[in-house]
Amino acid sequence: MIADAQTHKDKASAWFEELRNQICDAFENLEDTQTTGPFVDRPAGRFELTKTQRGTDGDGGGGLMSVMRGGRLFEKVGVNISTVHGTLSPMMIKAMAARKDIPGLEENPVFWASGVSLVAHMNSPKTPAVHMNTRMFWTPVASWFGGGSDLNPMMEVSEDTEFFHDELKKACDKHNPEYYPKFKDWADEYFMIKHWGEARGVGGIFFDDHDTGDWDADFAFTQDVGRAFLDAFLPITEKRRTETWTDADREVQLIKRGRYAEFNLVYDRGTHFGLQSGHDPSAVLMSMPPVAKWP
Amino acid sequence: MIADAQTHKDKASAWFEELRNQICDAFENLEDTQTTGPFVDRPAGRFELTKTQRGTDGDGGGGLMSVMRGGRLFEKVGVNISTVHGTLSPMMIKAMAARKDIPGLEENPVFWASGVSLVAHMNSPKTPAVHMNTRMFWTPVASWFGGGSDLNPMMEVSEDTEFFHDELKKACDKHNPEYYPKFKDWADEYFMIKHWGEARGVGGIFFDDHDTGDWDADFAFTQDVGRAFLDAFLPITEKRRTETWTDADREVQLIKRGRYAEFNLVYDRGTHFGLQSGHDPSAVLMSMPPVAKWP
Numbered sequence: 001m002i003a004d005a006q007t008h009k010d011k012a013s014a015w016f017e018e019l020r021n022q023i024c025d026a027f028e029n030l031e032d033t034q035t036t037g038p039f040v041d042r043p044a045g046r047f048e049l050t051k052t053q054r055g056t057d058g059d060g061g062g063g064l065m066s067v068m069r070g071g072r073l074f075e076k077v078g079v080n081i082s083t084v085h086g087t088l089s090p091m092m093i094k095a096m097a098a099r100k101d102i103p104g105l106e107e108n109p110v111f112w113a114s115g116v117s118l119v120a121h122m123n124s125p126k127t128p129a130v131h132m133n134t135r136m137f138w139t140p141v142a143s144w145f146g147g148g149s150d151l152n153p154m155m156e157v158s159e160d161t162e163f164f165h166d167e168l169k170k171a172c173d174k175h176n177p178e179y180y181p182k183f184k185d186w187a188d189e190y191f192m193i194k195h196w197g198e199a200r201g202v203g204g205i206f207f208d209d210h211d212t213g214d215w216d217a218d219f220a221f222t223q224d225v226g227r228a229f230l231d232a233f234l235p236i237t238e239k240r241r242t243e244t245w246t247d248a249d250r251e252v253q254l255i256k257r258g259r260y261a262e263f264n265l266v267y268d269r270g271t272h273f274g275l276q277s278g279h280d281p282s283a284v285l286m287s288m289p290p291v292a293k294w295p
Numbered sequence: 296m297i298a299d300a301q302t303h304k305d306k307a308s309a310w311f312e313e314l315r316n317q318i319c320d321a322f323e324n325l326e327d328t329q330t331t332g333p334f335v336d337r338p339a340g341r342f343e344l345t346k347t348q349r350g351t352d353g354d355g356g357g358g359l360m361s362v363m364r365g366g367r368l369f370e371k372v373g374v375n376i377s378t379v380h381g382t383l384s385p386m387m388i389k390a391m392a393a394r395k396d397i398p399g400l401e402e403n404p405v406f407w408a409s410g411v412s413l414v415a416h417m418n419s420p421k422t423p424a425v426h427m428n429t430r431m432f433w434t435p436v437a438s439w440f441g442g443g444s445d446l447n448p449m450m451e452v453s454e455d456t457e458f459f460h461d462e463l464k465k466a467c468d469k470h471n472p473e474y475y476p477k478f479k480d481w482a483d484e485y486f487m488i489k490h491w492g493e494a495r496g497v498g499g500i501f502f503d504d505h506d507t508g509d510w511d512a513d514f515a516f517t518q519d520v521g522r523a524f525l526d527a528f529l530p531i532t533e534k535r536r537t538e539t540w541t542d543a544d545r546e547v548q549l550i551k552r553g554r555y556a557e558f559n560l561v562y563d564r565g566t567h568f569g570l571q572s573g574h575d576p577s578a579v580l581m582s583m584p585p586v587a588k589w590p
Contacts, residue, residue, distance in 0.1 A: 069590065076590075195570040195579070258583065265560035266570070275490040275561070284490070288553065290590055294583035295364065295371075 005138065008215055009112060012136040013083045015219075016116040019134075019226040020081045023118060024066055026230055027077060034072040036242050039123055045071020047079070052280040054084040061085050061112075065283040069290070073127070073241060077120035078286030084279065085112040088139075092276060100209050104141040112138040115147070116226065117270060119287035120233075125253035126243040128153035128160065128201070128236065129260065131287070132229040133270060134222050143215075145222045146208035148183065149229050150191050151236075152201030152260060154253040160239070161202045164232045168205050171228035175221040183207045193263050200263040208269070257289035264288060300433065303510055307431040308378045308409040310514075314429075314521040315376045315411050319361055321525055322372060322415075329367040331537050334418055340366020342374070347575040349379040356380050356407075360578040364585070368422070368536060372415035373581030379574065380407040383434075387571060395504050399436040407433040410442070411521065412565060414582035415528075420548035422535040423448035423455060423496070424555065426582070427524040428565060429517050438510075440517045441503035443478065444524050445486050446531075447496030447555060449548040455534075456497045459527045463500050466523035470516040478502045488558050495558040503564070552584035559583060 024047050031044035047066040054060035063082025068074050088096075088109040096102060115135025122129060134147030151164045165184070172180035183205035190206045192199055205225070212218055264271050264287055274284030319342050326339035342361040349355035358377025363369050383391075383404040391397060410430025417424060429442030446459045460479070467475035478500035485501045487494055500520070507513055559566050559582055569579030 195576040254586075261556060261587075261589075262560060262580070265557060281490040285557070285589065288589035291549075291586065291588050292556075293586050294556075294580065295585055 004215075005143070008136070008143070008219070009083075009114065009138060012219060012222075013081075013114040015223055015226075016081050016083075016114055016134065019223075020064070020066070020079055020116050023079055023116075023230060026234060027068065027074065027079075027120075030073055030234070030237060030241075031068075031071045034241060037072065037124070037244075039072045042070065042072050045069070045074050050282075052080070052082060052283040054082070054086065054277065054279045060278070062280075063283065065280070065286055067286055071123075073122055073124070073237065075121050075123045076290040077118065079116070079118040080283050080286060081114075081116045082279065082283070083112075083114040084277070086110070086277065089276065092273070095272070102139065102142050105139055108140050110140060117287075121257065121289050122237075124240060124243065125154040125245045125249040126157075127240040128164075129257070129289075130229075130233050132226070132233075134226050136219075136222070142211065144209045144211040145218050146210060147222060147225055148187055148190075148204060148206035149225065149232070150187055150201050150204035150206070151233075152256075154256045155249065156202060157240075160236045163236060164202070164204065167228050167232035168225075171224040171231075172205065172221075174224060175217070179207075179221070180205065190269075191263070192267075193259055194267065195262075196259065198259070200260060251293070254291060254293035255295065257292040258294045261288055261292050299510075300438070303431070303438070303514070304378075304407060304409065304433060307514060307517075308376075310518055310521075311376050311378075311409055311411040311429070314518075315359070315361070315374055318374055318411075318413060318525065321529060322363065322369065322374075325368055325529070325532060325536070326363075326366045329536060332367065332419070332539075334367045337365065337367050340364070340369050345578075347375070347377065347578040349377070349381065349572065349574045355573070357575075358578065360575075360581055362581055366418075368417060368419070368532065370416050370418045371585040372413065374411070374413040375578050375581060376409075376411045377574065377578070378407075378409040379572070381405070381572065384571065387568070390567070397434065397437050400434055403435050405435060412582075416552065416584050417532075419535060419538065420449040420540045420544040421452075421538040422532055423459075424552070424584075425524075425528050427521070427528075429521050431514075431517070437506065439504045439506040440513050441505060442517060442520055443482055443485075443499060443501035444520065444527070445482055445496050445499035445501070446528075447551070449551045450544065451497060452535075455531045458531060459497070459499065462523050462527035463520075466519040466526075467500065467516075469519060470512070474502075474516070475500065485564075486558070487562075488554055489562065490557075491554065493554070495555055546588070549586060549588035550590065552587040553589045556583055556587050 045068040047068045050065045052065050053062035061084035066079045117133035119131045129152040132149040169180045187203045187206035340363040342363045345360045347360050348357035356379035361374045363372050412428035414426045424447040427444040464475040482498045482501035
């Protein structure tokens with residue numbers, strides 16, 4: 001059981017790193033191959049890497065934050081991986097207990113978590129912003145996967161929305177026909193800016209506390225959600241990358257980003273966990289938009 | 296006792312409205328008298344007024360939101376008054392109970408609240424942003440005042456900080472020599488962006504759950520905190536209004552505003568109360584900066 005846990009942790013964290021590499025390569029490739037548009041004269045964007053750590057004593061684990069800024073397509077995109085461990089605070093236990101019953105956790109409230117997360121804010125208001133995150137969470141009494149991906153168009157194009165959802169559906173259907181409808185509904189509920197009664201984007205999938213009892217199957221599903229992200233997002237970017245936009249489009253984008261910031265700071269579970277658990281705030285908040293407006 | 300409560304509510308809400316009028320007049324006067332600087336060719340800024348309401352059934356009370364945008368000095372300033380009433384949700388009761396013991400509140404969890412709040416974001420990075428709020432909160436078993444004011448320089452000037460603190464101290468000292476040190480410390484603790492371990496500004500005063508048993512004295516104190524705001528802020532603005540700034544100063548300002556937005560959305564008690572209690576989100580969030588950056 002303990003040997004298994006270690007194997008699981010190693011496999012999961014290795015995968016999140018591999019997925020990070022695939023995504024960073026794909027995004028730099030998009031920058032290299034951009035041949036038109038207002039920012040084509042800029043050098044192709046490149047990720048800057050920064051090691052991050054949880055807590056200040058160097059013993060809580062850490063990660064790697066990769067941020068590309070001011071590129072030809074990407075105004076700001078952050079791709080984080082982290083593998084952290086420590087003790088759950090009473091507040092964190094309470095937040096978990098509100099979602100699911102985890103008997104025995106209070107007696108030995110330690111955790112280990114590993115994951116990859118990304119948020120991309122694009123120069124073009126015609127290309128959607130996007131978020132993807134997958135993670136494994138482990139405690140001595142339970143372990144689970146969570147994650148999801150959602151599309152945040154600044155100005156919705158229904159064929160992009162459909163395409164994005166279809167790709168996520170394909171990934172889900174490979175594993176269980178019930179997953180997509182369930183996790184799509186969950187995303188619709190989760191990515192809601194409750195105070196505006198407004199969705200932050202056009203949804204996607206969201207899952208958490210995912211533990212069917214078959215770790216290998218759950219891990220394979222989590223991997224496919226990660227792979228599906230590139231399948232879903234790259235073609236949309238390819239399609240929109242040559243479109244022009246107006247100052248009015250940009251204004252729409254900046255206001256939409258304000259709402260995105262509101263969601264992240266008021267409701268996002270990962271943001272709250274990161275800030276409360278003492279992870280490097282610049283890594284937790286790399287998801288924030290480069291510029292946003294509340295006119 | 297019930298008659299008293301009504302008199303108290305009437306006096307308090309009338310004062311908050313009067314203070315709102317004084318502040319709006321003073322701010323429009325600043326706009327009228329601006330004779331230099333990059334935006335002097337603009338028409339003098341004027342407040343736009345919008346009625347707001349709590350909830351959607353028209354029976355929770357409401358208020359008046361006044362926002363001036365794109366002025367000669369003020370990039371965006373909101374001054375809200377509201378007088379609302381309703382039933383406290385279990386979440387709101389829990390948040391209050393975490394601060395103070397209010398026996399009997401759960402049996403009859405109704406509330407009435409009235410207050411004035413303002414946040415000013417200036418064009419010039421040399422003029423501090425500022426916040427002021429005072430309010431009366433009433434329940435059948437307890438009533439209290441709360442409020443405060445804090446200065447948020449984009450680039451700190453120690454003489455402005457000292458002046459601001461001195462004016463607030465004068466107002467406090469008129470009532471009780473213990474108030475200023477206590478409420479200044481409270482502001483230092485409250486206006487802390489915990490995840491950065493960084494103050495959002497240079498502080499001021501903050502008080503809540505203020506009930507000495509002498510309603511008239513507590514009300515007079517709350518009034519003086521409101522009056523002190525103008526005494527503290529106007530001279531600083533007068534002094535800085537002719538200074539020029541650079542693009543680099545503006546960048547510092549926009550990043551500082553990002554941190555301000557983080558505080559408001561992650562920690563601000565008034566924002567949480569407003570969003571949770573179903574007040575008009577555009578009134579609750581009028582405090583958000585017009586533009587902010589997370590580079």
